[in-house]
Amino acid sequence: MDGYLHLKNGETFKGIWLTECPQKDIEGEIVFYTGMTGYQEVLTDPSYKDQIIVFTYPLIGNYGINEQDFESKQPHVAGVIVYESNDATGHYEAKYSLKQYLQKWSIPMLGHIDTRAVVKKIRDFGTMPAVMSLKKEPTQLKFFLSTSQKVCKVSEPKICSYGKGDIHIVLIDFGYKRSILASLLKRNCRVTTVPYDTSFETIKELEPNGILLSNGPGDPKDLSAILPTLKKILKEYPVFGICLGHQLAALALGADTKKLPFGHRGANHPIMDIKQKTVFMSSQNHSYVVDEKSLTGTGYKVRFYNLHDQSIEGLVHENLPVQTVQFHPEANPGPNDADYLFDDFIEMVKAYNGREIAYA
Numbered sequence: 001m002d003g004y005l006h007l008k009n010g011e012t013f014k015g016i017w018l019t020e021c022p023q024k025d026i027e028g029e030i031v032f033y034t035g036m037t038g039y040q041e042v043l044t045d046p047s048y049k050d051q052i053i054v055f056t057y058p059l060i061g062n063y064g065i066n067e068q069d070f071e072s073k074q075p076h077v078a079g080v081i082v083y084e085s086n087d088a089t090g091h092y093e094a095k096y097s098l099k100q101y102l103q104k105w106s107i108p109m110l111g112h113i114d115t116r117a118v119v120k121k122i123r124d125f126g127t128m129p130a131v132m133s134l135k136k137e138p139t140q141l142k143f144f145l146s147t148s149q150k151v152c153k154v155s156e157p158k159i160c161s162y163g164k165g166d167i168h169i170v171l172i173d174f175g176y177k178r179s180i181l182a183s184l185l186k187r188n189c190r191v192t193t194v195p196y197d198t199s200f201e202t203i204k205e206l207e208p209n210g211i212l213l214s215n216g217p218g219d220p221k222d223l224s225a226i227l228p229t230l231k232k233i234l235k236e237y238p239v240f241g242i243c244l245g246h247q248l249a250a251l252a253l254g255a256d257t258k259k260l261p262f263g264h265r266g267a268n269h270p271i272m273d274i275k276q277k278t279v280f281m282s283s284q285n286h287s288y289v290v291d292e293k294s295l296t297g298t299g300y301k302v303r304f305y306n307l308h309d310q311s312i313e314g315l316v317h318e319n320l321p322v323q324t325v326q327f328h329p330e331a332n333p334g335p336n337d338a339d340y341l342f343d344d345f346i347e348m349v350k351a352y353n354g355r356e357i358a359y360a
Contacts, residue, residue, distance in 0.1 A: 003110045005030075005052075005081060006138040008128040011121050014136075015113040018085050018099055021134060022108045025141065028052040028078030030130035031287075032119045034266030038283075038333025039098065040065050043075040043107075046154035046175030047243065047285050049217035052130050054081040054118050062086040064094025065101040071177040071332065075102070076154065076217075079132045080109040081118065108132055126261040127287060150218035151175055151244075155196040159206075165189045167349055170208040172196060174216030174223075174244050179332035183342045184212070196223070200232045210238040210349035213245025215328065220247035220257050220288055227252045234322055238352045240345040241324035243286055249324045250315060256294035260311070263287040264326075267333055270307040275316075279307065280337035282327035289326065290315065321352045 001021055005013040007030065032054040033042055039060050042048060060082045080102060087097045102109050110132055122128070131141050154175035162181060165188035171181065174196045184191050192206055196216070203211070211233055230252040233239060241249040247257050264284040271282045289311045292302065304314030304325060314325040323345065329338035 001134075002136075003108075004133050004136055005110055005113060005118065006131045006133060006141055007118075007121060007125075008130065009121065009125045010138070012136075012138055013113050013118055015081075015110040018082070018109045018111040019103045019107070022132065025135070026052070026079045026108055026132040028130060029127050030054060030081075030118075030122060031127050031263060031265055032056055032115075032122055033285075034268060035283075035333060037063075038267060040069045041071050041177075041179075041333045042285075043077055043080075043101075044071040045177055045215075045285060046072050046076050047215050047217045049076045049150045049154055049175065050078050052079040052081060052132065053077045054115055054122070056115055056119055058083040058115070060085055061098030062088065063091040064089030065096040065098060066091065066093040067095055068093065069332065071179060072154070072175075075105050075107055077107060079107060081113050081115060081132075082109065082111050083113060083115045085109060085111050122262050127263060149222040151196050151216045151223060154217060156193060157195055159195070159198075160193045162191045162193070163189055167346060168192065168207065168209050169212055169349070170194055170203055170206055170210075171212045171214060172198065172245070174214045174248075176214035176216070177328070177330060177332065179330040180212070180214060180242065183330045183339070187342060187346050189346070197226055200229045203233065204236070208237060209353050210240070210345065212345070213239060213241040213249055213324075215243035215245065215285075217244070219259070220244055220251055223248060224251070234320055238321035238345070238349045239323075240341075240348075241322070242330075243326060243328065246314065246324035246326050247288055247290060249322060250290040250298070250300065253298045253300065253317075254294075255298045255300060256291045257288045258291050259288050264306070267335060269327065271313050271327060271338070272305045272307055274303050274305070281335045282313070282338055283331055283333060283335065284327045286326060321348050323348065
């Protein structure tokens with residue numbers, strides 16, 4: 001059956017429902033992902049909460065869905081747009097086809113859409129509200145994009161513990177990917193995950209050696225209420241911030257963030273590491289970046305730049321044991337070039353274990 005993708009700028013694209021037709025219009029912010037693989041990780045990444053994802057690679061689904069590569073308990077996207085989807089499960093670990101998995105969670109997928117044309121519109125006009133619909137004409141549609149805080153929808157509401165290592169890391173959950181947790185456990189850490197709005201006093205009672213601020217969805221400024229808590233944490237513990245965690249760490253010490261026209265989403269973004277004087281490829285998923293002009297007086301210095309648009313991709317602090325990255329060093333889906341940053345974090349934690357942090 002025919003289906004339609006309507007963009008707020010007035011463009012309409014005709015396709016075919018590859019899953020069961022939705023009973024109502026599907027609304028969301030439309031974004032695009034440029035990776036050839038990794039659709040399973042993308043669908044289950046909480047940072048994509050309530051977004052309609054356009055996969056730019058023309059064939060999606062050809063190796064199916066397995067039981068190992070989920071980044072959370074369920075998919076978080078509002079809808080999926082592809083040119084072509086393969087119903088086969090062409091990998092020995094596959095348990096479902098892409099269609100079966102999306103249908104299980106009632107997430108609609110439109111196929112036979114000119115995804116190149118859609119992506120060009122997003123690049124020209126920026127990410128925008130969109131509607132997946134049975135209606136051919138968009139005149140009666142409301143292009144509403146929720147401005148509600150999304151982290152509360154994906155952060156686990158209880159404290160959980162994992163591993164038995166000597167180094168204790170508290171992972172503040174803004175919608176963390178399981179591969180971040182796995183990266184810490186692989187390094188023999190004991191990890192405690194806590195909800196995004198956990199108080200400083202509760203975190204202190206857990207006696208962590210270091211703090212990891214996770215990725216998550218939405219505008220970092222929606223979480224302004226927790227910035228005083230994060231400021232205390234940054235002054236008390238070694239901290240590693242990833243994606244949203246990077247943005248929040250910047251905001252907590254007085255920097256500012258801004259929204260990119262169409263964001264960075266894919267596994268092919270080149271990054272310059274100023275400290276090591278190297279260039280590597282990274283996996284990314286974000287709409288917001290730290291404004292470099294706002295770093296004056298914060299103590300932050302840029303360590304990583306994006307070589308496509310020269311936006312900030314990571315910070316270090318002059319006086320505090322704080323390191324942040326905009327990209328995903330846990331590398332699921334790859335590449336794994338930046339995996340060494342978890343080792344850097346652990347070494348930083350060891351160096352400051354038991355030492356008092358002096359903040360000027």
